[in-house]
Amino acid sequence: MALKDIVPIVPAVPINRYLWSVIAELDADLVLGYNGIMPFYPLGESAAGDAPWDGKPSVVYDRMMVINPSPFYPVKKEQIQYALKATPSDSLIWGSAIQYILDRGDAAAQDVNAYNASMNYGLFFHTLRVFQTSTQISSSGVQRDYSINQFYISKFVIDCEYHNNDRV
């Protein structure tokens, strides 16, 4: 068995899978437009490869920090930062969708666990929260220069609490 099959997977993976599945339920046409590619990339967009963007929204994510909320070590708390890259109108819709789907505390955690139950990721979520930390306007003080860059970057923090399970 390889190391990757033994250690728990990072929390962002099951969260992104679940998020994308709900978006697919809500708007199947939107997901079809991505030709089977889930537009959530860890860090640099170079990981996106030749994904056919055509101006479509995408999310780049980063494991921002691990918070140790208490000395009870099995309970872990991690914050993932999402940079949503989209046109201004898509930013509003996607930002709202991310919060609508994930910012539901225990209920969202249960849904993420249920959706990924068959994947054996070695993670069990307790709660999920989402909050927006910036839009492009607030982060640079001025609107992005759209003649150079057609996209708008909004940042969200996904705050999750979980514990690890053994991967069988």
Added chain:
Amino acid sequence: MKYNTIDYDKTMRSALSYSDGFLKGIEQNQTYFNLQLAEIIKQAFYKYVDSVARLDPDSLQHVYEWGQVGIGGGRLFEIEAFTGRQSIRFVTEFQQSTSVSPTSTEPFYDKASVMEAGTMVTISPPAGGVLAFEGADGEMVFSSSDIQIDEPGGPEAKGGFAAVVRDFFYNYLERGLLNQLIKELETPIEFTQGWNKGMTYSTGQRSARRYLTIDGGVG
């Protein structure tokens, strides 16, 4: 039925003394608490800025050494905390760059502060020499006259760090870090843990110290 009022009186005095000690201990340990909190906020600040830099390098590349955007060791900024009993004040400052860009032979020492301010830069060729640099189309450009750069670091570098500092303190800190801590402080279990036969003024003070000790941290 008989009541042992002596024992009752002793227990009540002990409980009052313990409670007094706890309240006094809270007052005495305010600076201790703020010092820990300031350290956690500083660590969270570094993590936050590094993460934003990795996700949106255009706006923060200027506050890191060349080629080290989002890496702790490449930071050109520091945050200092000044802690008192009632307040914590944070001050950020830029440091000089010591690395050399791939297109230069000398460090751009004040790149963080110059690019953050969006200060126009004029580069002059050495006496009797020419400037050589890569143009926008990738071709080498040679010039014997001064070159003026209106927005060093690009348009998104100007004010980029200040904006992230603002986002951290106004949009992130409370929801991302402090709410959890406040929630824990709302339940002073350390006070009830010390509520026993041996309670005194000084055990109350010690319980307060434990109550104000932040167990968690940021990694």
